[in-house]
Amino acid sequence: MTETATEPAKKSSLTASRGGAAGDKVFSGLALAAGVVILMVLAFVAIFLVVESLPALWPEIFSDEESIESADTFWQYVWPLMAGTLIASIIAILLATPVAVGIALYISHYAPKSVATPVGYIIDLLAAIPSVVFGAWGMTTLAGGVVPIYKWLHEYLGWIPLFGGDAGNTGRALLTSAIVLAVMILPIITSLCREIFIQTPKLHEEAALALGATRWEMIRMTVFPFARAGIISSIMLGLGRALGETMAVTLVLSPGIFSWSIITSGRNATIPSEIALNFPEAFGMRQSELIAAGLMLFIITLVVNMIARWIVNRHKEFSGAN
Amino acid sequence: MPRWTWIAVAVGALVLAAGLTSLLGGGSFSWTGWLIFAAVLYIVGMYVTTYVIENKRRATDGIWRNLVWSAFILALIPLISVIWTVFANGLPTLLANPQLLWTDMDGVTGADDISTQNEGASLQGGFLHGLAGTLMITLMATIISVPIGLLTSIYLVEYSRGGWFSRSIVFFVDVMTGIPSIVAGLFAFALVELFITTFIGESPRHVQMIKMGLTAAIALSVLMIPVVVRSTEEMLRVVPNELREASYALGVRKWRTIFKVVLPTAMSGIASGITLAIARVTGETAPILVTAGYAAATNWNPFGEWMTALPVFIYRQLMNPTAPAAGMPSADRAWAAALVLIVIVMLLNLAARIIAKAFAPKNSGR
Amino acid sequence: MSKRIEAIDLNVYYGNFLAVEGVNINIEPRSVTAFIGPSGCGKTTFLRTINRMHEVLPGARAEGRLLLDGEDVYASGVDPVTVRTQVGMVFQRPNPFPTMSIRDNILAGHKLNGARMSRSEADGIVEKSLRGANLWNEVKDRLDKPGSGLSGGQQQRLCIARSIAVEPDVILMDEPCSALDPISTLAIEDLINELKNEFTVVIVTHNMQQAARVADKTAFFNIAGTGKPGKLIEYDETSVIFNNPANKQTEDYVSGRFG
Amino acid sequence: MSKRIEAIDLNVYYGNFLAVEGVNINIEPRSVTAFIGPSGCGKTTFLRTINRMHEVLPGARAEGRLLLDGEDVYASGVDPVTVRTQVGMVFQRPNPFPTMSIRDNILAGHKLNGARMSRSEADGIVEKSLRGANLWNEVKDRLDKPGSGLSGGQQQRLCIARSIAVEPDVILMDEPCSALDPISTLAIEDLINELKNEFTVVIVTHNMQQAARVADKTAFFNIAGTGKPGKLIEYDETSVIFNNPANKQTEDYVSGRFG
Amino acid sequence: GNGGSTESSAPAGSESGAPAEVSGTLIGGGASSQESAMTAWTNGVTEVHPDLTVQYDPVGSGSGREGFLAGQYSFAGSDAAMDEEEMASAEEVCGPEGVFHVPSYISPVAVAFNLEGVDEVNMDAETIAQVFTGEITTWNDPAIADQNPDAELPDTDITVVHRADDSGTTENFTDYLTAAAPESWTYDVVETWPSEITAESAQQTSGVVSLAQSTDGAITYADASQIGELGTVAVQVGEEYVPYSADAAAAAVEKAAPGEAGAVELDRTTTEAGVYPIVLVSYHIFCNQYQDQETADMAKAFGEYVVSEEGQAAAESSAGNAPISEATREAALESIQAISVQG
């Protein structure tokens, strides 16, 4: 084994690569570039938000005014909006997730195939409905319909602060917006979860069944662990949508100051609808306030996602992959 | 457990619920309340019955099955309600006035609507301009964001080795999902403004170029990209590695492997993710309002002049009727437009499924 | 703790396709039975009907009677879940639950029953099962590590440990050694020999030496051609099947004159 | 159309873990070589370094020299893709592309690389490769059906046909028969015997009878314990390895006195 | 009024009967409340000037003024006049001559309610304020009943409906309350309804109107042209109760004191007979001088059309707003015709 193997002339048969060697470089470069574009866009969005909201954040330094227009300090102005946004989104997620996961399971593990396909399609259709239409529906159909339920909730469960306030006659309360949001994010969570659930290895499902697991136990032992990261992903996607949704909330909610009661109209507001409602007439300081509120939403999303990542990564060793 | 158990429980639940509803309702009987009570009672009743007759595990299995079914039925309620609202409001108008599809609002004034509402004149105008706007803007947004989104998720799944760079992309893509749509619009406006004022000119004439279909498409892309990346990434991750290895072992280059093996295998999931993303942005109102202006005439050119998208048209027609004193004609147009918008996305969805089917792994047997 | 398996005129279908036809067999308790036969003849299919795993596949069903100690597992009102707790199964590809630790994998079956048990009880079960599967020494120091980190042979033994942990009456194994090296294979064959003291063991194998080594009785399945149903051709003492089969097809197969 | 494989002081790593250490081997063209050894000893790992499939795994790398007809495949400037076109590979589990028909599976190596060819040329390649893999008669009527519809043995032969379609110089097979019944196994063993007329064939197997049946030379790998690197213990004519091995470890292994 | 003439453009305006040769696209933006009238104007102006296209972006008054100041719009529609600061910064796009306002769109803000069997209710400013702050909670409250001896007022709860969005209507309404009911209205002149008051709200005029229409006992304030079937409040002015009407609204503008650069200062506490004090005046804001001749011509042509009798009539028949009075028009036309090009 002492022959000289590295003669340049002989080497050519391995180095003379077949066409397309450049393709790999170009393509991986493109893929990388796409990632860079996204980071740049996001950086621009962040810069845009920060620069535009500086006057509202530190009026003494970055503007001619002493304080912001809508309140004494920016924080005083924004915390009720942040609270409203978070409450509405969390309720929406709490309402939508179980139902969405349920439907996804229904499609992937319960319904016969002849039912599952059309149901999947129909649920996807929900995603097709523009948010204006959801808003209009929420405003005209839903808000009226929930009034008796709110009254009932207030009467019997009024001791819970969430149902503490008077129910009013129009149903244009935070809970109604949250329901509309829940309906809107339902298909997002469902369709992602469904695709993941279907991918659960048969091998593991059968292992569970062969141990004498019922269908539900099998789902708990194999489908959920396998899909955990995917479920959280889809919830994040839905939450993002709920946090950022403008039109539906704007049309449905009668906004007002913060209150724990989510069934009282004329209470609570969300950041996106606050922006949408007031941006057209805003200029100068008011505009900065609104964009600063947008910045806060951005930060909320950041924090929420950090928490989600942390949850996903905590059990990486035992992840369903491989 | 006998087969008829569930029927017995169901009947029991219905009867009991009827009693409970009339008791709590204080005289007035609520049908919704009755059904809700009955459903809850049925689920609980089945649980208890199974628990007693069989065992806890079967009861648990049963309660979850019932809950999954209820989730399904529960989701159908708003779905049917929304679709019914749109069809009931939009279909009659559209059938009576098919010209809505091929005329725009150019030349239509409040006086026309007033005579429509008060004197029964035929409905004027239409939403061809909105249709054109939606199609062009969505198409452009898709052209911008699908390649970026796909390539990014390919980078994440196929090329990155989990370094800080890919982790930060994943993280910030998540963050992007939460950008309020109006902020995306403002951002796109500012971006195009920056571009135009630095490279083209600052005079009013140039500044007036900012609002166009392209600007709206950029705004929508900001909203679309994260959805595309997120869903595509999940789908690529579940493509079995052995297929990639099979391809590499044949001496196929990585990029070709990705194109010819990985993407087709994941196509069904990717297609539904992209459809979801498109569906999301076709329904956007706020960002288009601040980026594309508001036109009454049809404009097919996304690189110049203002455009109106269907959701904007719907929103404005509902909120600011052409004739303030006669809102019906505007509302009719709005609902008809909403119907058309839904049908468009429905067709899109269908197309995506057909594409997905064509690519889907041809499985047979186990 | 060991049951007799009897099949009477059992037909197994995938949708409309009859995959296995007219199986009549009587498997003694506390014995090892091997199923052999060419690919596609329905060994796996029949095996899976024994613990009603077959019906997990959409459209799949069985006709006829299958008795476990005289009770028909396909009688109406029989809960497949109960059948499966009595009839354990080990698959061709090792499939430990990837999200669970080794310990939790073993206890998975018990946890299903919602049985509350003390830490020491659980430890006892884990040790007993792992010892039973000849795996204890190799993993006793890393019981809390994920099961997917083990080698193929170890994973397969983990799966066997998992299924004996619930103390079934019958253990079915579908080609348990096909992915394993001779050392692991031998370990598992030893294990099967021990298992038969307590359980009824049925094993599918392509390896005739293996069948000869471990099985008391052997069943030969064959198929006439693609699209035809598989049939049980001959069932007898292993030595008879391999040395003196009654049926020409069996003889051809075991002597390698097939195809 | 057949190449010599030489490894010189080859170390293979997964990240920092040295999986295979100091392999020196010289594999003749137009021969069949079998790799045997206990699980985890690095047979697969070493096999995958031959066509640089190893480095597909994140963090995996090889040190030392590996020569194909005297050319170092790990020399800088060598394109792994070119190496892989010259060194084909068949995996333990058959993995036809699920989105493609049988025909497209065969043509995958050509088509995926964007090669243009006429219909008749393509037909020629498909028939030649399928005949080469002993599969032509079984599938000639359903070339446009998906490859995943075939039986396990057929799928494995399809994968072999797919890899010979690109006319490599070397074919590596990682336990190609472990999922197959004796009939399919025999078909593939026959095939290997034919393939060696044209290709250099390397096969990993757990089945020593199989190694004895098909291999000209056999390499025995072993591992001292978990966490230790695998090593090439002995490499010689198959008959020598099985009947008269030079090394005590080899003797223990082939005679079953291992563990 | 007759179309004046400058060196560069032929006499414009319909009254002179000679359509000018203006062509091109004029872009404006601003108050969404003007949208309906603007549709009438942008369509109508093409009858006089067939080659002139006017586009209007109903982005809201604030954004409209801002866009105008940034050069995006050649004219703005706004519910409020520009303040000092804005006028100063306008010199960047308009040159040192700055801007002027044309009160082209007048709309009475009706206080409208939904109460079965009641079409009109009399209230004084203090009562209105107390209703809207939530101090008066039922319709048969003595404070209301005393002013309406003839009406059958039920004991229905009052549901206050206000604008959820930032709105010129709210600004004018609260301006009226601040001026006319300082005792009861302690909140200030605001564009966004004070959030401390718990009440129902909806977006845009159509939103509050439809919410009021669907809620028994609701009361709201809205552009009078859109209130449809709702009952209205006759507002106490001096000794009498004045229901809203186009003439009464136009009178309020005519009697108003002139403000800076063409804006008007409404007198909310007027006691003059026949004047309805809750009026919204919406302006068109133009540059006195444009950067190029083309834009100047187009702006002039469009402005002239808007204030012309024809233009005002077109808007009235479409949007239902109150046409500006003759005197107001004369003044506006003069400023419009003085539009020229920056030197």
Ligand SMILES: Nc1ncnc2c1ncn2[C@@H]1O[C@H](COP(=O)(O)OP(=O)(O)OP(=O)(O)O)[C@@H](O)[C@H]1O
């Ligand atoms: N999920 C399925 N749907 C339809 N037919 C199936 C399915 N699984 C197996 N079959 C068919 O049933 C027959 C018996 O298959 P089975 O898997 O039981 O064979 P086997 O004897 O286990 O073969 P092998 O040795 O390859 O595992 C075959 O014809 C096969 O094609």
Ligand SMILES: Nc1ncnc2c1ncn2[C@@H]1O[C@H](COP(=O)(O)OP(=O)(O)OP(=O)(O)O)[C@@H](O)[C@H]1O
């Ligand atoms: N992807 C990987 N990452 C890290 N270590 C690995 C990986 N794959 C294999 N190993 C380790 O490398 C060593 C050699 O593994 P290899 O798969 O080559 O063994 P093998 O001889 O093929 O065994 P088997 O007969 O079970 O296939 C083992 O210790 C194994 O744990």
Ligand SMILES: [Mg+2]
């Ligand atoms: Mg089988």
Ligand SMILES: [Mg+2]
């Ligand atoms: Mg291996």
Ligand SMILES: O=P([O-])([O-])[O-]
């Ligand atoms: O006219 P507004 O919409 O601002 O009330």
